[in-house]
Amino acid sequence: MASVESKAALDLLVRRLERIGHLSDEERRAVGNLPAKIQTLRPRQDIVLDKEKPEHSCLLVEGWAYRYKLLGQGRRQILSFHVPGDMPDLHSLHIKTMDHSLGALTEATIAFIAHEALLDVTRRFPGLAGIMWRETLIDAAIFRQWIAGMGQRDGFGRMAHLFCELYCKLEAIGLAADHRCTLPITQTELGDALGLSSVHTNRVLQEMKAQSLIELRTRTLNITDWDGLVQVAEFDPSYLQLAQ
Amino acid sequence: MASVESKAALDLLVRRLERIGHLSDEERRAVGNLPAKIQTLRPRQDIVLDKEKPEHSCLLVEGWAYRYKLLGQGRRQILSFHVPGDMPDLHSLHIKTMDHSLGALTEATIAFIAHEALLDVTRRFPGLAGIMWRETLIDAAIFRQWIAGMGQRDGFGRMAHLFCELYCKLEAIGLAADHRCTLPITQTELGDALGLSSVHTNRVLQEMKAQSLIELRTRTLNITDWDGLVQVAEFDPSYLQLAQ
DNA sequence: CGCGTGATTGACCTTGCTCAAAACGAGTGG
DNA sequence: CCACTCGTTTTGAGCAAGGTCAATCACGCG
Structure with missing residues (x-):
């Protein structure tokens, strides 16, 4: 056993x-x-x-x-x-x-x-x-948080918020650092989480790259402008209760 | 005491x-x-x-x-x-x-x-x-349920679902019967719950009345076509755990 | 009667959806 | 190593849901 x-x-x-x-x-x-x-x-x-x-x-x-x-x-x-x-x-x-x-x-x-x-x-x-x-x-x-996001944020803000949330969760367990982590989900899945179509998800993602907030390739997310992302997401991690 | x-x-x-x-x-x-x-x-x-x-x-x-x-x-x-x-x-x-x-x-x-x-x-x-x-x-x-609704249902479906949910909760505690209950909230508040503007909330509400699904006057909701409302809402009350 | 909140309407605009097609890219069998 | 395939990403075009702004209306109340 x-x-x-x-x-x-x-x-x-x-x-x-x-x-x-x-x-x-x-x-x-x-x-x-x-x-x-x-x-x-x-x-x-x-x-x-x-x-x-x-x-x-x-x-x-x-x-x-x-x-x-x-x-x-x-x-x-x-x-x-x-x-x-x-x-x-x-x-x-x-x-x-x-x-x-x-x-x-x-x-x-x-x-x-x-x-x-x-x-x-x-x-x-x-x-x-x-x-x-x-x-x-x-x-x-x-x-x-998700309800508030879906009701009050547009696709861009929702995605930014989700990325902040996931990064924080991963960092807390030692699976991410330097604002870099794996993101093993397809754009369709991302869309289904955010309430967006896959087409729109793709466009939001491109816009986010164009604004130099993130990079994303081969399932790896690199948040190149953490502060900027936090700001457009209005992200405050306290709800995750991660404080050590 | x-x-x-x-x-x-x-x-x-x-x-x-x-x-x-x-x-x-x-x-x-x-x-x-x-x-x-x-x-x-x-x-x-x-x-x-x-x-x-x-x-x-x-x-x-x-x-x-x-x-x-x-x-x-x-x-x-x-x-x-x-x-x-x-x-x-x-x-x-x-x-x-x-x-x-x-x-x-x-x-x-x-x-x-x-x-x-x-x-x-x-x-x-x-x-x-x-x-x-x-x-x-x-x-x-x-x-x-709310997340699923905000992500996947349009305003009409979300509102229908909310009305079903509220009616069931009220009925369970004896504060509603005959598909009739009080609804002491303004349209602005309803919109803030559903992620809709108050203008759109008003239009959805009118459409719902026009389809004879509900009546609403002086803070009283009357669900005139419960089965119809349940259907457009895809409502299944089991998540509320109300079974006696 | 006058006020104030909430409901309603119209006009116009933005976000995000659908459909459909094309382009990639990693893995597989030959 | 190449051709093929399947799942995913990307693009374009047109459309629908829902937002914003700005009035106007209705009604309960002092």
Whole structure:
């Protein structure tokens, strides 16, 4: 059960939770002993589908994931992007039926942890419960930002804001520095996240390059004018709760 | 301390929590003994402001409330509407700094409950903690619906969806029936919630009346063709978790 | 009766969509 | 190494949704 990979995954989880709040030795141990099933996924492979009632939540160990909702006429709205350390379906612990789908964006390593085990831990350690609760609340804060963006910002501003957000999340876990990071998503996906058509997404992206705010080639984003990007995005990272 | 109003407010809270999950006698008692400060607010009066660090969460006892974010250039995005029984800033229990503001929409009665007391109860009763956690997760599910709507639906569809959502929430707490309910919001506010200008909001509203889907006069919404409205909204109420 | 807020209308403009085609680019089989 | 392919990016042209500005209207209230 305690394979090398699952140990590493739970270590990652412990570090993640500690970034949010303090853990006692006992709590650390309890998390470290959670049963985790490791699985590797292909790019674009689904993890949980809308309407399903999963029995476990997953910890993203490596790679990117995304949540999305399908609407009629082939429309798709991407709701969030996730990076290593995230638990994108932690909410299923208390809301049994999925209201959206979750998929891997890149090749990804996932650790599945049974709800039963997670619930047991939250019952025994209210502090841990609070930290996990907080995780889901940060998620909700990000949703609020997205709502504000979709309602009040134009495509340019929304894209700028998303780039700022993703860069900050990646930097916080050591996967980005120097305003440079990977961006393993197609323009169509970017559009589905921003509520723009792929054609318009492409044009906004070009405009952003033309203004020397970013460079983008072979799935690598280079933010050449961070301050400028922050300004057009009206970006304030406090909602991400990343302060160490 | 245990005034008549605060007793009534905590009764409301107990009923609300019981609609979400089962409470033991002991848990019911603990909730009933929470210290609650009752306050009455004028229409449009703010309750908590962006950036503040509230020391208590509030239970909306009577009237409507709304959450909103202000952006530059006087833009405002309304993030949610709240009805009696809701705890619109329960999240501040675990995220200290507000990332948006909360205000009364109508004259409203609010019960403030200190974080300290709430945290204590959640520590002693993991079951209660789970139910409150679930409350905030339902909130997040509503945010996801709004994101999907803003990204993928046009103004007409968004408004239809919002009307369906509000009616269902009101019906669930006995404040609406026969597809009829009060709607104490101006068209400007409706527009700020849907990401539309007030001018366009007005035109969409007229179109919706012209199609005989709704009637609207003196702050009263009458959904004359519920099935039709549900259809154009692609509305599925399961995300609201209202099943009894 | 006069005020003030909210609703409504018209004219014009911008953002972003659709359709359709072309251009790239990385990987594959020959 | 080349031809081919499939997924993605890019471009053009025309159109629709929704914004802005500026009046005007309606109505509840003191």
